[in-house]
Amino acid sequence: MQGLHLKYVNETYDENGVLKTFSLNVPDDFNFGYDVVDEMARLEPQKTAMVWCDESGAERTFTFAEMKKYSDKAANFFQSLGIGKGDMVMLILKRHYEFWFSIVALHKLGAVTIPATALLTTKDLVYRFNAASVKAVVCTAMGEIASYVDEAQAQCPSVKIKIIAKGKKDGWHSFTENVEASSEHFERPEEAQRPKIGDPMLIYFSSGTSGLPKMGCHDFAYPLGHIVTAKHWQNVAADGLHVTVAETGWGKAVWGKLYGQWLMEAAIFVYDFDKFSPADLLSKIEKYKITTFCAPPTIFRFFIKEGMEGYDLSSLKYATVAGEALNPEVFNRFYQYTGIKLMEGFGQTETTLTVLNWKGMEPKPGSMGKPSPQYEVSIVDEDCNPVPIGEIGEIVVCTKHGKPAGLFSCYYRDKEKTDAAWHDGYYHTGDTAWRDEDGYFWYVGRTDDVIKSSGYRIGPFEIESVLMEHPAVLECAVTGVPDPVRGQVVKATVVLTRSYEPSEELAKEIQDYVKHATAPYKYPRVIEFVKELPKTISGKIRRVEIRDKDEHKAE
Numbered sequence: 001m002q003g004l005h006l007k008y009v010n011e012t013y014d015e016n017g018v019l020k021t022f023s024l025n026v027p028d029d030f031n032f033g034y035d036v037v038d039e040m041a042r043l044e045p046q047k048t049a050m051v052w053c054d055e056s057g058a059e060r061t062f063t064f065a066e067m068k069k070y071s072d073k074a075a076n077f078f079q080s081l082g083i084g085k086g087d088m089v090m091l092i093l094k095r096h097y098e099f100w101f102s103i104v105a106l107h108k109l110g111a112v113t114i115p116a117t118a119l120l121t122t123k124d125l126v127y128r129f130n131a132a133s134v135k136a137v138v139c140t141a142m143g144e145i146a147s148y149v150d151e152a153q154a155q156c157p158s159v160k161i162k163i164i165a166k167g168k169k170d171g172w173h174s175f176t177e178n179v180e181a182s183s184e185h186f187e188r189p190e191e192a193q194r195p196k197i198g199d200p201m202l203i204y205f206s207s208g209t210s211g212l213p214k215m216g217c218h219d220f221a222y223p224l225g226h227i228v229t230a231k232h233w234q235n236v237a238a239d240g241l242h243v244t245v246a247e248t249g250w251g252k253a254v255w256g257k258l259y260g261q262w263l264m265e266a267a268i269f270v271y272d273f274d275k276f277s278p279a280d281l282l283s284k285i286e287k288y289k290i291t292t293f294c295a296p297p298t299i300f301r302f303f304i305k306e307g308m309e310g311y312d313l314s315s316l317k318y319a320t321v322a323g324e325a326l327n328p329e330v331f332n333r334f335y336q337y338t339g340i341k342l343m344e345g346f347g348q349t350e351t352t353l354t355v356l357n358w359k360g361m362e363p364k365p366g367s368m369g370k371p372s373p374q375y376e377v378s379i380v381d382e383d384c385n386p387v388p389i390g391e392i393g394e395i396v397v398c399t400k401h402g403k404p405a406g407l408f409s410c411y412y413r414d415k416e417k418t419d420a421a422w423h424d425g426y427y428h429t430g431d432t433a434w435r436d437e438d439g440y441f442w443y444v445g446r447t448d449d450v451i452k453s454s455g456y457r458i459g460p461f462e463i464e465s466v467l468m469e470h471p472a473v474l475e476c477a478v479t480g481v482p483d484p485v486r487g488q489v490v491k492a493t494v495v496l497t498r499s500y501e502p503s504e505e506l507a508k509e510i511q512d513y514v515k516h517a518t519a520p521y522k523y524p525r526v527i528e529f530v531k532e533l534p535k536t537i538s539g540k541i542r543r544v545e546i547r548d549k550d551e552h553k554a555e
Contacts, residue, residue, distance in 0.1 A: 004036065004039060004040065004043070004263060004264075004265055005227050005231070005263045005264055005265075007025065008024055008025050008026070008030075008224050008227065008263075009022065009023070009024060009025070009227055010022070010023045010024075010025065011023075016360060017360055018358070018359075018360035018361060019232050019358050019359070019360070019373060020373065021373050022228060022232075022372070022373040022374050023373075023374070024221075024224050024225070024227070024374070024404075024405045024406075026197060026221045026224060026405050027197070028196070028197050029191065029194055029196075029197065030197055030220060030221060030224065031107060031108065031110075031188075031194070031195070031220060032104070032107050032220075032223040032259060033071060033104045033105070033107035033108035034108060034188050036223070036259075036262050036263055037049075037064065037067050037068055037071060037104050037262065038068050040064040040067075040262065040265065041063075041064045041065045041067065041068035044064060044265070045063060045064060045065035046063050046064075046065065047063060047064050047265065047267075048061055048062070048063060048267040049062050049063060049064045049066070049067045049262065049267060049268070050062045050067070050097065050100065050267060050268050050269075050270060051241060051267060051268075051269045051270070051288060052097045052269075052270045052272065053270075053271060053272065053284070053288075054095075054271070054272035054273070055272070055273050055274070055280075060097060062097065062100075064262075067100065067101075067104065069184045070101040070179065070184075071100075071101050071104035071105045071108065071186075072105070072108075072183070072184050072185060072186035073101075073105075073179045073180070073182040073183065073184050073186075074101045074102055074104075074105035074179050074182070075105035075106075075108045075109055075186040076182040076183050076186055077105075077175075077178045077179050077181075077182040078102075078105055078106065078109060078111070078136075079109060079186075080178075080182070081136070081161050081163075081173065082160075082161070083106075083109060083111055083135065083136050083161065084109055084110070084111065085109060085110030085111065085193070085195055086110065086111065086112065086195075086199070086200070087109075087111045087112065087135045087136065088111075088112050088114060088132050088133055088134045088135050088136075088158075088203075089102075089106055089111050089112065089113060089114065089134070089135065089136045089137070089138065090114040090115075090116050090128070090129075090132075090134050090136070090137045090138070090139075091103060091106075091113060091114065091115050091116065091138050091248065092116045092117070092118055092120070092137065092138070092139040092140060092145055092149075092249065093138060093139070093140055093165060093248055094118050094140050094142065094247060094248065094249075094272065094274070095247060095248060095270055095271065095272040095273065096140060096165055096166060096248075096272060097270065097272075098138070098165040098166075098175055098176075099115075099248045099253075100258070101179065102138050103115070103254075103258070105186075107201060107220075108186060108188070110189070110193075110194065110195035110199070112200045112201060112202065112203060113201065113202050113203070114128070114132055114134065114202075114203045114204075114205075115202075115204065115248055115249050115250070115251075115253065115254075116128065116205070116249045117247055117249030117250065117537060118140060118142075118143055118145045118247070118249065119249075119537045120145065120148065120537065121148060122148045122151040122152050124537070125148055125149060125151075125152035125156075126152045126155050126156060127212070127213075128205055128213075129152055129153075129156035129158060129159055130155075130156055130158070131205075131215060131413070132203060132215060132412065132413075133158040134156070134158055134159055135158055135159065135160055135161060136159075136160065136161035136162070136163065137149055137159060137161070137162050137163065138163045138164075138165065138175065139162070139163070139164055139165070139172075140164075140165055140166050140167075141164050141165065141166045141167025141168070141169060142166055142167070142274075143274075146164060146169055146172070149162065150162075150171070161173070163175050163178075195220055196220070197219060197220050197221050198219045198220070198221075198409070199219060199220060200217050200218075200219060200409065200412070201218055201219055201220045201222060202217070202218040202222060202254070203215050203216065203217050203218070203412055204216045204218075204250075204251045204349045206349055214411045214414060214417055215411055215412035215413065215414070216251075216349045216350045216408045216411060216412075217408055217409045217410050217411070217412040218408050218409065219409050221405040221406070222259075222352075222405070222406060223254075223258075223259035223260075223263065224259075224263070224405050224406070225351075225352035225374065225404075225405045225406020225407075226254070226255060226259040226260035226263070226352050226406070227260055227263050227264070228260070228352065228353055228356075228358075228372055228374050228406075229255055229256070229259075229260040229345075229352055229353050230242075230256075230259075230260025230261050230263065230264045230266065231260065231264050231359075232356070232358040232359050232372075233320055233343065233345050233353055233356045233357075233358055233359070234256065234260070234261075234292050234294055234318070234320050235292055235317075235318040235320075235343075235359045236260070236261055236264050236266035236291075236292050237266060237291060237292070237317075238264065238265040238266055240266055240267070240291035240292055240317070241266075241267050241268070241269050241288060241289065241290050241291055241292075242256070242261050242266050242267070242268050242269065242290070242291065242292045242293075242294075243256075243268070243269045243271070243284075243285070243290050243292070243293050243294070243295075244256020244257050244268075244293075244294040244295070245281070245294070245295035245296070245299050251349045252296075252322070252323060255322075255347070255352070255353075256268075256294045257270065266292075269284070269288055269290055271284050276299075276302070278299075278302040278303050278305070278306035279306055281299070281303075282303060282306065282308065282311045282313070283311065285311070285313055285315070285316060286311045286312045286313060286315075289315035290315060290316060291315055291316065291317050291318070292316075292317060292318045292319070292320075293316060293318070293319045293320070294319070294320040294321070294322070295321065295323075296321065296322065296323030296324055297321055297323070297324055297325070297326045297327060297330055298323075298324070298539075300321060300330050300334050300342065301327075301330055303334070303337075304330065304333045304334065304337070308337045308338070309337070313338055316338065316340065317340075318340065318343070319334070319338075319340050319342055319343070320342065320343045320344070320345060321342045321343070321344050321345070322344065322345045322346065322347065322353075324540070325344075325366075325368070325443040325461045325465075326342060326344045326365075326366060326368075327366070327464075327465045327468050327469075328365035328366040328465065329465070329468065329469055330342070331363075331365040331366070332365060341363050342363070343356070343357040343358075343359075343361075343363055343369070344356070344357055344363065344367070344368045344369060345357065345368065345369065346368040346369070346395075346431075346441070346443065348429060348431075349408075350407065350408040350421075350427070350429075351375075351397065351406060351407055351408065351427075351429075352372075352374070352406035352407075353372050353374075354371065354372055354375050354377050354395070354397060354429070355368045355369050355370065355371050355372065355377060355395070355433075355441045356368070356369045356370070356372055357369035357370075358370075358372075364436075364438075364440050366442065366465065367436075367440040367441060367442050368433070368440075368441050368442070368443050369440060369441065370439050370440060370441065371441070374404065374405075374406060375397050375398075375404055375406075375407070376397065376398035377395065377396070377397055377398075378395075378396055378398065379391075379392075379393040379394065379395055379396075379432075379433055379434065379435055379441070380393050380394055380396050380426070381393050381394075382394075384396070384424050384426060387434075387435075389434075389435055389436065389437055390434055390435075390436070390437075391434060392432050392433070392434045392444050392450065392457050392459065393432060393433070393434070394428060394429065394430070394431070394432050394447055395429045395431050395432065395433050395441070396426040396427060396428050396429065397426065397427040397429070398425060398426055399422070399425055399426060399427055400425035400426075407427060410422075430446055430447050430448075431443070431444075431445070431446060431447070432444040432445055432446070432447055432449075432450055432459065443459075443461055444459030444460075444461060444462070445459045445460045445461055446543075448543075448544065448547075449479070449543055451478075451479070451480035451488050451490055452480070452487055452488055453480065453483070453486045453487060453488045453489055453490060453521070456521055456522075458480075458490060458521075458522050460477070460478035460479065460543070461478075462518060462522070463478045463490060463492070463514060463518065463522055463523075463524065464476050464477070464478050464492075466513070466514050466517045466518050467492055467494070467510065467513075467514065467524075469513075469517070470510055470513050471497065471500075472494075472496050472497055472499075472500040472506060472509075472510065473494055473495075473496065473497070473510070474495045474496060474497045475494075475495040475533055476492055476493065476494045476495065476533075477492070477493045477533050477541045477543050477546055478490060478491065478492050478493075478524065478543075479491050479493070479543050479546050479547050479550070480547070481526055481547075481550045482550070482551060489525040489526060490522060490523065490524045490525060490526070491524055491525070491526035491527070491528065491546075491550065492510070492514075492524035492526070492527050492528070493528045493530055493533060493546055494510070494527060494528070494529050494530070495529075495530060495531065495532060495533060496529060502529035506529075507527040507529075510524075510527060511523050511524060511525075511527065533546075534546065
């Protein structure tokens with residue numbers, strides 16, 4: 001191990017070897033493509049960068065030398081089409097290895113990468129193309145998404161270039177043929193032509209849980225912010241193989257399948273699948289001897305439901321969880337199966353990890369951990385004053401001394417939303433939590449999700465965690481509904497497991513269960529059984545949709 005990341009960090013540890021302080025050295029011309037991928041190709045050209053396989057059984061292993069070669073080829077191809085510094089390029093490439101060639105190539109060119117999911121429809125694409133003035137699209141031929149791009153292009157004058165991977169299509173440039181035909185040498189531009197560290201590098205559209213998606217814009221320093229992600233949270237090893245479960249259209253992909261892992265010189269494993277099967281993923285962990293694993297709690301719930309006894313998971317040394325709050329029941333069951341304690345972390349599209357259970361810490365099941373020393377994180381009230389221990393407030397990141405590397409630059413082309421989230425020297429996450437006497441943070445919910453009933457402030461997650469322990473509950477969402485006496489009362493919208501049918505008796509049983517498991521004032525006075533919950537395309541529950549519907553009923 002060369003310690004590539006060490007030139008970028010200052011860190012100290014306590015007497016137990018636990019991270020104490022952390023800060024970053026950010027060069028003015030840092031570029032992940034040249035300074036990490038190409039540098040690794042120079043230092044250890046034959047070291048494995050990626051192991052890739054798909055559902056058909058195809059397999060490929062790429063070294064860092066090959067990642068340099070293919071990203072250089074892609075950069076030459078993109079440049080030949082007129083893609084350059086500052087151009088907006090959308091990547092819709094599922095889990096194909098072409099995503100890694102493309103994103104590294106675009107970083108080298110100084111273009112702005114906009115990863116997107118293949119679940120988008122024509123309407124979604126029209127909004128995104130026009131909002132960001134997208135110039136080029138690199139898209140998979142698999143599924144209907146390329147046809148949707150064609151339909152959307154008619155309403156989007158900025159889209160000039162279409163490139164297709166894993167197939168061919170009229171009116172599109174072939175990614176495979178053109179990349180193969182391009183030179184494998186791409187020179188780093190002269191200093192004057194290079195993007196500056198504060199220039200836009202990456203834009204993610206938010207999942208839109210409470211409105212139209214916003215464009216979170218990250219600069220060229222952003223990858224360095226993920227050293228903490230890989231080193232101190234996921235605990236990746238240079239001789240290990242790391243998996244993060246995420247489609248490349250979501251921010252979690254660069255959290256766990258690119259920046260921090262390669263800065264730490266670790267190999268990543270990519271399973272290119274369309275339909276998730278817990279048995280398939282468990283068998284991949286066994287077959288490829290995965291050492292570190294990261295996924296949302298839902299994946300771990302599926303693993304537990306599938307049953308993990310029949311798989312040899314002895315290669316697995318460490319596991320982390322993020323994307324939604326972790327139910328203690330999942331933590332305990334996974335620990336029983338594997339002896340591994342799930343290390344929860346919290347962050348957003350706009351940030352890197354802000355709160356985490358880092359390596360060497362003892363996790364408390366259900367807590368998202370302690371603030372990352374990379375940021376100055378606190379919990380504040382509506383007037384930006386710190387709240388006492390045990391009191392609910394909003395999680396904020398201090399920016400009074402400048403923007404830390406890893407924090408987004410702005411909501412692109414939306415000063416009003418940027419100013420609403422970033423004011424008084426703080427970035428306001430919109431997420432609420434409380435802190436215990438040991439400094440651990442406990443997630444409550446989005447600021448809009450907090451229920452105010454008879455003077456109490458009630459967070460939905462705590463009640464949802466209890467509900468999920470009931471055998472009848474498959475999924476649930478807790479919201480507040482208007483009440484003339486209490487202001488709001490707690491409502492649970494519940495999807496039942498197959499063996500249960502909706503009834504008044506079952507509703508009463510669930511209410512009594514919650515009453516006995518948590519403070520009685522928190523129990524859901526209203527229970528609605530539904531076939532499915534409203535969700536974003538990323539799978540996050542849209543509580544706002546449930547609230548809006550209930551408010552309209554009350555009018």
